[in-house]
Amino acid sequence: MDKLYKPLVEADHVVVATPTFFMGPTAQIKAVIDRCQALWAKQYILKFPLRDKDTKSHKGFLIATGALSQGEKVFQGTISIVQAFFYTLGIKYSGELLFHGVEGKEDILTHKGAMEQSFLAGQKFVS
Secondary structure, X not given: OHHHHHHHHHOOEEEEEEEOEXXXXXXXXXXXXXXXHHHHHHHHOOOOOOOOOOOOOOEEEEEEEOOOOOOHHHHHHHHHHHHHHHXXXXXXXXXXXXXXXXXXXXXXXXXXXXXXXXXXXXXXXHO
């Protein structure tokens, strides 16, 4: 994790992309997020700031897919976890792209509007 802490803290932009399983991110993403507990403790218990106070320029974005074809709450667990992760890093949660009905690795390519939405969201995210 030492190899990840510094880049995460120094990053101006962080994107988390994950399929959603049982209303949460994958185990791999969740493990990274959970290991950032050390950064949370450093900042909120030991009172050492991770970065300057200007969090406006530091943005985070979530891209999540789910196999279910519908349901508003499918992504809520993933959103909450990623919002907490960005909060820990001092990054503003600036939005998400959530795609239902994505089961196979190439399903997103035929998902109506996904590429256009992704392109526009990417432009907004880096501006």
